[in-house]
Amino acid sequence: MLEVRSLNVFYGTIHALHDISFHVQEGEIVTLIGANGAGKTSTLHCISGLVSLKSGDIHFTGKTLKGVSPNRIVESGLAQVPEGRRIFANLTVMENLEMGAYIRKDRNMIKQDYEMVFSRFPRLKERIRQVAGTLSGGEQQMLAIGRTLMSRPKLMLMDEPSMGLAPLLVKEIFEIIKEINRSGTTILLVEQNAHMALSIANRAYVLETGRIVLEGAARELAQNEQVKKAYLGG
Amino acid sequence: MIIMNKRVLTFFKIAGLILLGLLIGDALIYAGIIDEYTAQILTLAGINVIIALSLNLISGFTGQLALGHAGFMAIGAYATAYLVMHIHVPQHLWPVLVGISIIIGGIITAFFGMVIGFPTLRLKGDYLAIVTLAFAEIIRVLMINMEGITGGAAGLKGIPLYTEDINLGPVVSFTWIAVFMILIIFLIRNLIKSSPGRAIVAIREDEIAADSMGVNVFYYKMFSFTLSAFIAGIGGGLYSLFFGYLNPTMFNFMKSADFLVIVVLGGMGSIAGTVATGFILTYLQEFLRVLQDYRLVIYPLILIFIMLFKPTGLAGILEDIKTFISKKISAKAIRKTGEG
Numbered sequence: 001m002l003e004v005r006s007l008n009v010f011y012g013t014i015h016a017l018h019d020i021s022f023h024v025q026e027g028e029i030v031t032l033i034g035a036n037g038a039g040k041t042s043t044l045h046c047i048s049g050l051v052s053l054k055s056g057d058i059h060f061t062g063k064t065l066k067g068v069s070p071n072r073i074v075e076s077g078l079a080q081v082p083e084g085r086r087i088f089a090n091l092t093v094m095e096n097l098e099m100g101a102y103i104r105k106d107r108n109m110i111k112q113d114y115e116m117v118f119s120r121f122p123r124l125k126e127r128i129r130q131v132a133g134t135l136s137g138g139e140q141q142m143l144a145i146g147r148t149l150m151s152r153p154k155l156m157l158m159d160e161p162s163m164g165l166a167p168l169l170v171k172e173i174f175e176i177i178k179e180i181n182r183s184g185t186t187i188l189l190v191e192q193n194a195h196m197a198l199s200i201a202n203r204a205y206v207l208e209t210g211r212i213v214l215e216g217a218a219r220e221l222a223q224n225e226q227v228k229k230a231y232l233g234g
Numbered sequence: 235m236i237i238m239n240k241r242v243l244t245f246f247k248i249a250g251l252i253l254l255g256l257l258i259g260d261a262l263i264y265a266g267i268i269d270e271y272t273a274q275i276l277t278l279a280g281i282n283v284i285i286a287l288s289l290n291l292i293s294g295f296t297g298q299l300a301l302g303h304a305g306f307m308a309i310g311a312y313a314t315a316y317l318v319m320h321i322h323v324p325q326h327l328w329p330v331l332v333g334i335s336i337i338i339g340g341i342i343t344a345f346f347g348m349v350i351g352f353p354t355l356r357l358k359g360d361y362l363a364i365v366t367l368a369f370a371e372i373i374r375v376l377m378i379n380m381e382g383i384t385g386g387a388a389g390l391k392g393i394p395l396y397t398e399d400i401n402l403g404p405v406v407s408f409t410w411i412a413v414f415m416i417l418i419i420f421l422i423r424n425l426i427k428s429s430p431g432r433a434i435v436a437i438r439e440d441e442i443a444a445d446s447m448g449v450n451v452f453y454y455k456m457f458s459f460t461l462s463a464f465i466a467g468i469g470g471g472l473y474s475l476f477f478g479y480l481n482p483t484m485f486n487f488m489k490s491a492d493f494l495v496i497v498v499l500g501g502m503g504s505i506a507g508t509v510a511t512g513f514i515l516t517y518l519q520e521f522l523r524v525l526q527d528y529r530l531v532i533y534p535l536i537l538i539f540i541m542l543f544k545p546t547g548l549a550g551i552l553e554d555i556k557t558f559i560s561k562k563i564s565a566k567a568i569r570k571t572g573e574g
Contacts, residue, residue: 070448091436
């Protein structure tokens with residue numbers, strides 16, 4: 001479904017991503033794990049068109065995303081839950097969700113999808129008229145996910161959904177990610193919390209200073225000595 | 235039987251009310267109950283409101299700070315003046331020429347807005363503020379030097395007014411400007427409630443998030459900025475026929491600051507706040523002419539205080555009063571039911 005081939009990205013003279021190649025198949029959860037500054041977010045931004053690539057190619061459902069503007073990429077069914085949630089703080093919960101459906105025209109389906117989001121996140125329904133900036137961190141993350149779901153993505157990119165959340169909430173969020181995947185959305189997950197990410201993913205790639213150093217089935221990587229030492233705390 | 239659509243009905247109601255207000259205003263001025271001086275202040279306030287609204291569109295709603303709306307105003311003013319002075323039409327077509335000239339003045343201004351927006355709005359951050367600030371100064375200096383068209387530093391004299399009839403003068407200028415102001419209020423209000431409006435507000439809230447929602451950020455920033463320039467140009471055009479005289483020093487940085495103060499004081503992103511503050515400040519300025527030279531001191535102080543204590547401005551204060559009152563009422567209701 002998503003095919004990234006020898007991606008190179010530069011920030012000025014800094015070579016941020018070296019020959020990154022990976023793929024995501026339909027129905028999978030694939031995770032990119034790695035430390036701070038390994039290039040995880042850069043990779044996501046490159047896919048969603050926020051950062052331009054120097055060389056290499058990205059294919060999504062058979063079409064290239066190279067040089068395609070971010071809004072067109074969203075229209076093609078690839079949407080991102082941005083890092084740090086980035087909800088629209090001064091708008092209400094409902095207005096945030098409406099923005100999620102911004103690219104869609106099918107009003108009746110949109111209405112159904114609001115219900116879908118509310119049944120997945122009952123807490124958002126309780127706070128439907130509340131200004132989003134006053135939600136708790138966990139609720140904001142739910143809103144960010146719900147908002148992205150409103151664009152009906154085929155592939156959802158998630159950037160550090162566990163960031164800044166209490167462990168219990170992290171568990172809840174990851175449960176939700178699994179459910180979203182089960183109901184048919186493919187997920188590419190970027191995480192520092194390697195333990196949680198590996199527990200729900202099918203396959204994983206390990207990034208280190210802009211290079212992919214390891215790849216494989218998530219379960220196997222979780223047993224890998226190298227990974228254990230570097231990312232799982234022993 | 236004709237079944238009227240509810241929306242059509244409310245439209246007619248609102249249109250009727252506005253027309254009634256306009257007629258009453260005209261009648262009061264014509265009968266001399268509102269004296270000529272006050273009528274002039276009201277008219278000037280209308281122009282200030284129009285340009286402040288245009289600034290609110292780009293800075294308050296889209297979140298892109300612009301500091302040179304006096305420059306746009308100047309372009310609109312000189313362009314409109316040039317047109318009405320050089321095109322000659324029979325008497326009965328004069329209002330048509332005025333209307334068309336003002337619109338063309340706005341279009342020319344919008345073109346300048348596009349030219350400076352195109353390179354600047356691609357960048358994130360406050361580059362627009364710097365560029366618009368410089369742009370307004372460049373325009374002012376150009377106006378001083380292009381003597382053939384603008385009359386240079388001596389100013390442009392002899393711009394025809396809305397009407398030659400001295401008795402009707404105040405009524406006619408008031409009507410022209412009130413009509414444009416009402417149209418622009420509706421334009422901006424409807425825009426903000428529409429889908430492009432949602433995109434614009436999303437850009438203000440968070441550009442990256444707007445991007446991830448599929449909003450074409452650059453396009454909508456350009457759209458908003460160009461429209462803002464267009465409206466400011468119209469404000470300038472209305473101004474030139476109201477005064478009949480233009481001088482580049484009218485469009486200095488303090489003029490841009492005037493509009494910014496109206497927007498910030500009224501509340502960024504509030505149409506009602508801008509309209510109310512536009513009228514209040516224009517009125518105050520007339521009465522505090524003694525303090526004119528101290529504006530440079532007073533305005534920054536006002537801005538700092540607003541930013542520190544009430545960043546939502548007048549609109550925010552009104553909102554607070556509303557919630558305060560509704561709380562009081564509900565508290566009273568609870569007490570009553572408790573006693574009963």
